[in-house]
Amino acid sequence: MSGNLNYIIRRLLYLIPVLLGVCGLVFLLFNVVAGDPTMLLLGKHADAQQMADLKAQLGLDKSLIAQYFDIVKSAFTFDFGRSWATKQQITEMLYQGAIPSLTLTIPGFFISTVMSLMIAIFVAYYRGKGIDLFIRTLAIALMSTSSLVYILVFQKYLAFELGLFEISGYEYGFPSFIPYIALPVVIWVVMSIGPDVRFYRTLILDEIYQDYVRTARAKGLSEKKILFKHVLRNALIPVITYTVVNLPFLILGALLLESFFSIPGLGGLTLSAVNASDFPVIKAMAILSAIAYILFTLVSDILYTLVDPRVKLN
Amino acid sequence: MFKSLLVVLSGVMILGASCTKKVDLKDRTLHVNVSAKVKGFDPVNAGDTYSSGEIARVYEGLLTYHYLKRPYTLIPNLAEDMPTVSNNGMTYTFKIKKGVKFQDNKCFPNGKGRELKAKDFVYSIKRMADAKNVSEGWWLLDKKIKGLNAWRTKYKTEKTNYDEVVEGVKALDDYTIQFTLSQPYPQFLYSLAMVYTFAVPKEAVDFYGKDFLNNPVGTGPFVTKPYTQGTRIEYTKSPSYRDVFYPTEGSAEDKANGLLADAGKKLPLVDKIVVSIITESQPAWLNFEKGKLDLNGIPKDNFESVVTPDKGVTDKYAKKGIDLVITPDLDITYIAFNHEDPLFKSNLKLRQAMSLAYDGDTANKLFYNNQGIIAQTLLPPGIGGYDPNYKNPYRQFSVEKAKKLLAEAGYKNGKGLPTIMYDTTATTVARQMGEYFKKQMAQIGINIQLNTNTWPQLTKKVKTKQTQIFGMAWLGDYPDAENFLQLTYGPNMAPGPNGGNYNNKEFNKGFAIATKMQPGPERAAKYKELAQKSAEDVSLLLGVHRTSFVVKHSWLKNYKFSTFNHGHSKYYSLDLKKKAEMINKL
Numbered sequence: 056m057s058g059n060l061n062y063i064i065r066r067l068l069y070l071i072p073v074l075l076g077v078c079g080l081v082f083l084l085f086n087v088v089a090g091d092p093t094m095l096l097l098g099k100h101a102d103a104q105q106m107a108d109l110k111a112q113l114g115l116d117k118s119l120i121a122q123y124f125d126i127v128k129s130a131f132t133f134d135f136g137r138s139w140a141t142k143q144q145i146t147e148m149l150y151q152g153a154i155p156s157l158t159l160t161i162p163g164f165f166i167s168t169v170m171s172l173m174i175a176i177f178v179a180y181y182r183g184k185g186i187d188l189f190i191r192t193l194a195i196a197l198m199s200t201s202s203l204v205y206i207l208v209f210q211k212y213l214a215f216e217l218g219l220f221e222i223s224g225y226e227y228g229f230p231s232f233i234p235y236i237a238l239p240v241v242i243w244v245v246m247s248i249g250p251d252v253r254f255y256r257t258l259i260l261d262e263i264y265q266d267y268v269r270t271a272r273a274k275g276l277s278e279k280k281i282l283f284k285h286v287l288r289n290a291l292i293p294v295i296t297y298t299v300v301n302l303p304f305l306i307l308g309a310l311l312l313e314s315f316f317s318i319p320g321l322g323g324l325t326l327s328a329v330n331a332s333d334f335p336v337i338k339a340m341a342i343l344s345a346i347a348y349i350l351f352t353l354v355s356d357i358l359y360t361l362v363d364p365r366v367k368l369n
Numbered sequence: 370m371f372k373s374l375l376v377v378l379s380g381v382m383i384l385g386a387s388c389t390k391k392v393d394l395k396d397r398t399l400h401v402n403v404s405a406k407v408k409g410f411d412p413v414n415a416g417d418t419y420s421s422g423e424i425a426r427v428y429e430g431l432l433t434y435h436y437l438k439r440p441y442t443l444i445p446n447l448a449e450d451m452p453t454v455s456n457n458g459m460t461y462t463f464k465i466k467k468g469v470k471f472q473d474n475k476c477f478p479n480g481k482g483r484e485l486k487a488k489d490f491v492y493s494i495k496r497m498a499d500a501k502n503v504s505e506g507w508w509l510l511d512k513k514i515k516g517l518n519a520w521r522t523k524y525k526t527e528k529t530n531y532d533e534v535v536e537g538v539k540a541l542d543d544y545t546i547q548f549t550l551s552q553p554y555p556q557f558l559y560s561l562a563m564v565y566t567f568a569v570p571k572e573a574v575d576f577y578g579k580d581f582l583n584n585p586v587g588t589g590p591f592v593t594k595p596y597t598q599g600t601r602i603e604y605t606k607s608p609s610y611r612d613v614f615y616p617t618e619g620s621a622e623d624k625a626n627g628l629l630a631d632a633g634k635k636l637p638l639v640d641k642i643v644v645s646i647i648t649e650s651q652p653a654w655l656n657f658e659k660g661k662l663d664l665n666g667i668p669k670d671n672f673e674s675v676v677t678p679d680k681g682v683t684d685k686y687a688k689k690g691i692d693l694v695i696t697p698d699l700d701i702t703y704i705a706f707n708h709e710d711p712l713f714k715s716n717l718k719l720r721q722a723m724s725l726a727y728d729g730d731t732a733n734k735l736f737y738n739n740q741g742i743i744a745q746t747l748l749p750p751g752i753g754g755y756d757p758n759y760k761n762p763y764r765q766f767s768v769e770k771a772k773k774l775l776a777e778a779g780y781k782n783g784k785g786l787p788t789i790m791y792d793t794t795a796t797t798v799a800r801q802m803g804e805y806f807k808k809q810m811a812q813i814g815i816n817i818q819l820n821t822n823t824w825p826q827l828t829k830k831v832k833t834k835q836t837q838i839f840g841m842a843w844l845g846d847y848p849d850a851e852n853f854l855q856l857t858y859g860p861n862m863a864p865g866p867n868g869g870n871y872n873n874k875e876f877n878k879g880f881a882i883a884t885k886m887q888p889g890p891e892r893a894a895k896y897k898e899l900a901q902k903s904a905e906d907v908s909l910l911l912g913v914h915r916t917s918f919v920v921k922h923s924w925l926k927n928y929k930f931s932t933f934n935h936g937h938s939k940y941y942s943l944d945l946k947k948k949a950e951m952i953n954k955l
């Protein structure tokens with residue numbers, strides 16, 4: 056137990072150098088690649104004096120070291136201040152954006168993961184047969200199609216022509232948001248199911264050819280029992296890694312879906328921030344993503360121990 | 370297995386379908402969309418068209434544009450009348466309307482909105498001038514109002530004292546406000562019709578602090594709840610809105626278009642407005658076709674299916690009762706030369722050759738559905754100084770003439786001319802325009818290298834004079850030639866709006882004189898002369914004046930396009946009977 060705790064503490068301490076690195080990277084990109092935010096913020100009539108005044112107001116006239124420490128400070132205090140472009144409180148912007156993003160990505164991710172796993176088990180059970188070939192071909196076809204095609208076609212035919220869904224929009228609160236996220240969730244599932252089925256099928260087949268499976272068969276266990284009781288349990292470790300490591304990206308939203316369905320999520324927020332050189336928002340998103348990634352990786356490590364007792368955290 | 374999969378997907382579909390909202394047929398609710406995020410509701414930060422359009426539903430200014438009259442004409446809004454102007458044109462005195470109330474809000478004692486006073490305008494103008502508020506509109510009043518720049522500089526860093534009297538902006542009594550200019554500035558009145566100078570109550574700014582931008586409290590026709598950055602904004606009719614009536618004057622064309630049917634009626638004519646923020650063109654269009662939006666622009670890809678070659682509506686859409694409103698916009702597209710680049714600085718013939726080699730007609734067909742007006746000068750139609758009969762000799766496409774001029778410039782067939790860098794944004798259309806320009810120049814032997822940038826990168830390059838040539842567009846801030854001619858005025862060089870850094874002494878001198886003249890035929894003649902001189906000196910490679918195409922449903926009444934759409938939704942009305950009849954045909 057103390058070993059597990061040590062491991063968790065150690066992993067959490069990794070956050071410090073990672074955050075310092077992320078701050079450095081963000082700072083470097085902002086100072087080297089990005090445009091001058093004062094030019095965008097002051098509009099088309101800005102003059103040199105106004106730009107200089109604004110730079111001072113934003114703290115961009117400070118020494119580079121002082122600017123870097125300002126970023127580090129906000130990373131460790133979670134005080135990201137206000138957006139330069141919209142002047143809104145960033146924590147409020149993130150909160151308002153995270154809700155729509157998660158109401159779309161969580162159901163999408165959950166349904167697509169469960170469905171893909173079920174299909175993968177199904178095709179693994181019938182491996183080498185006609186149905187396996189058919190589903191594999193279908194999966195390749197699905198993943199070869201651009202996500203934009205799904206969005207444009209589904210929106211036009213399922214929402215507009217058949218009237219099965221709302222064309223676009225979003226309302227906060229349960230259950231008001233459901234009509235608005237239903238079609239984006241369907242599209243998310245269709246987009247994800249191709250690559251996921253192929254990935255999970257490979258994982259399951261890797262297990263199916265292990266020695267312990269042959270032993271089980273020799274003992275006379277049924278194929279179904281072997282698949283569900285033994286193979287699936289062992290295949291779950293890479294599944295957990297894949298799933299949990301993807302969770303932070305759910306918070307970041309789904310840029311194209313949010314954009315085409317007018318969902319005010321974090322994907323759109325990040326894109327707007329990049330387009331407007333809105334450094335405080337970009338900084339907040341980069342820092343929070345890094346933290347989320349580390350935390351979810353830690354969660355996946357902990358989950359291993361629950362699925363497979365042989366795994367020890369220390 | 371498959372059964373359960375189908376059950377899950379069907380469940381999602383049924384859930385979505387069962388909750389799909391029907392088109393609203395009972396309330397007089399106007400449904401419109403904007404194509405970009407709205408930053409907030411602070412007038413001093415109304416730097417983008419989308420935010421300023423929303424702010425103007427709630428806030429108002431001293432002046433506004435007459436809804437129907439063209440050319441655009443200023444009329445009093447919160448002012449009782451047009452101002453009294455001193456003989457030297459330096460002092461403007463306004464009487465403001467009595468009894469105008471701010472909307473009820475918890476920032477006021479007992480939540481009851483108080484009466485608007487002259488001091489509110491003094492405060493609002495100072496707020497805009499306050500450097501800490503970083504208003505994009507400061508250029509309107511910069512160095513124009515006596516004492517305002519000194520006040521701004523004084524409080525740049527220390528705590529702002531709004532009570533300190535500024536000589537140029539004073540409330541003489543509760544209902545009189547006087548502006549004293551520091552230099553002749555006939556365009557001043559336009560700034561009072563712009564959202565930046567709209568009246569805000571000090572109580573609201575103090576009460577909400579930095580969140581004032583999310584808590585609008587104006588005197589306008591509509592109220593809205595505290596703003597959250599979603600994709601929908603709802604407004605309801607303000608119960609405290611004063612008596613304002615639909616205009617009774619309009620042209621014969623307005624009358625024929627039914628735009629005077631509601632003449633004299635009390636405004637607003639709708640009870641509610643729902644604004645959807647839809648950034649992509651497909652969902653906006655589909656929502657419009659479904660009747661969930663009352664009006665919309667026409668996406669480029671849908672243009673041919675909606676508009677006939679003779680600028681009518683195709684049968685498919687005519688049957689649905691969809692009307693088309695076509696109006697020239699007050700803008701210009703152009704390709705700017707960096708006149709500080711030695712290649713262009715003193716090489717008029719090279720610039721003229723490039724202008725002649727650019728086929729504007731084909732560009733118009735390719736990028737503007739052949740609906741733009743080929744620009745002969747910087748000035749668009751509808752502005753004093755625009756001459757419909759003028760043909761710019763260097764805007765008449767001719768490869769032969771271009772080659773001749775290029776040879777005279779010392780670069781026969783492009784020999785000896787280095788590759789020219791063309792900077793543009795990375796959008797598909799901007800890239801296509803770049804490719805087209807490259808092809809046009811290749812005809813006379815000029816090599817162009819395309820360089821795509823993000824918008825921040827392009828802005829940075831232009832503002833720091835790091836481009837050679839770049840594509841740009843300018844939408845007028847107000848209907849005065851000064852706002853367009855300033856694009857080539859020397860003192861406005863980068864980082865100012867003259868991104869091409871054109872600096873012609875004669876032009877600068879003429880500009881300085883003309884822009885200080887009072888409006889009238891004499892000034893228009895001067896503007897015309899300046900515009901043509903600048904055009905023939907090829908200060909910019911001129912593109913087109915774009916045309917606005919808006920489609921609307923037959924149930925939406927009183928819609929007239931305006932480049933300066935500040936609070937015009939109060940004039941719109943809805944024929945709900947017609948809507949109920951037409952909605953089934955969609």
